[in-house]
Amino acid sequence: MTTAAIVSPPGPLSPGRRAIKRLTRRRAAMAALGVIAGFALLALLAPAIAPYDPLATSWSAVRKAPNAAHWFGTDEIGRDVLSRVIWGTRASLLAGVVSVSISLAFGMPIGLLAGYAGGWLDALISRITDAMLACPFLILAIALAAFLGPSLTNAMIAIGVSATPVFIRLTRAQVLQVKVEDYIEAARAVGNSPLRIMWRHILPNIVPPLIVQTTLAIAAAIIAEAALSFLGLGQQPPAPSWGSMLNTAKNYIDSAPWMAVWPGMSIFLLVLSFNLLGDGLRDAFDPRQR
């Protein structure tokens, strides 16, 4: 007996593992994941990492350019920009994750129901989804935030609700594709309840596009939270948030440009990372799309 005959070949990888393997080969996506992890650490360890109290003002250090004591400079009332950027990471990441969780929590079950049930229920849900999609995302979020009142929590609710129709539509489209497969027919034939079929047989098969959409939606939600805070409808001063920092910074652009550079750069870097990760996941789950 030869050695080759003794060593059994490794079993075939599951689609999920194959996707993860493909993802790890994509350097841009892995670098993006590293950046996101870095920001998450900053958010978690903000109290330990930030060199100053983000709310502490200093009238002797008003609008100081970046220097050894204040690496990113100071703002219009002498607060340390680096410390505020680090603490601002919390608001941005929280807004991204919580808003998208709201969208996913409502959008996925509603989309599942619409796609699986079909008929009048699907028609009703689809028309409501169309109506929500007809209102531009940020304008709807602004309107909701305006009526709910300005705060980070309400901004997250507004963004989450505004992004929900995208998840409903995506889930519904995926369910329509999957529900005609033979294994769903078989599951139905052996007497599984519709709820069980949706939960155990359809949902696991539509997860990949939902993961991709979730990643891209977090990027959009981070920009939307920054936009709402920029307009004064998100995180309220003096609490630090990248959007509200930019709102103040635009008034001092000629005398203290560093006030605008760092928060903007942080939004860009974090959003870029989520977009790169989303692109990487899309390619990993469906290499033909590339």
Next chain:
Amino acid sequence: MVKFLVRRLATIAPTLFFVSILIFGLQQLLPGDPAMILAGEERDPTVIAHLHQKLHLDEPLPVRYLYWASGVLKGDLGESVRIQRPVLDLVAEKLPVTLELAFLAMLIALVVGITAGIVSAVARDTIWDYTANVLALWGLSTPNFWLGIMLILLFSVTLGWLPASGYVSPFVDLRANLAAMIMPAFVLGNSIAAVLMRHMRSAMLQVLGADYVRTARAKGLEERVVVLKHALRNALTPVITLGALEFGTLLSGAVLTEQVFTIPGFGKLIVDAVFNRDYAVVQGVVLCTATAYISLNLLADLAYFLVNPRLRDSQA
């Protein structure tokens, strides 16, 4: 054609109905008595009583909705509590400014996005393709309000070439108008150019692999003719249709861009209304935006139907 139009209109009617419910429903989010809040900070008892009567606040919710919807159908979007003028007049006054901004932004987006998409597809996996993809990713990831601030820093504060803010009507001074609008238009068009570039690239890649393109090449046609005459024509139609659907992004972006550059348009109207607690204006702006979006969607569908012979024949 008529059949197609009727079928599309039949789907639009319920959508508009739900849009109206959504926008009417916004008012119900206000805590407490809406009249107290809508009356503004003064809370004048006369105004509150007037609002109670005008908004039929003592009636049940469905009746209130019917009153509101019938008013909207007659063109009555309510009245601004702050400025004491009909909302429709305010919208009509601000709309041309935003439309000019949107038109210039779309022009920039189409020229940059389509050109970059073609170059990227034709030169697939070359430095041009990578550069175009990196720029598209940059466009999608840059918050436009930050880009606006950075451009003001460069072109207004540092170089002094362009005005940092303000608006001049093109009928008063076209040169000054363009000088004031070029930065906001670029900022607004930037992310749409990125989206169009990605769609154009994938549409071109699909078309360039088609049999008829291979045939055109086999006939010995110049590559320029193959790309621009044979491939581009077919790849462009869905991209232009998608461009029309980017209208929503355009309006969302306009809110922020107008805020950064202090342009007195539609976007600034809604933001000012939010801070003045002028809720009728907020509702009016959302309603007008949604109606415009649905109409544009319909026009895009019609355009696609008209230029696509296969779809036309299948519906005949």
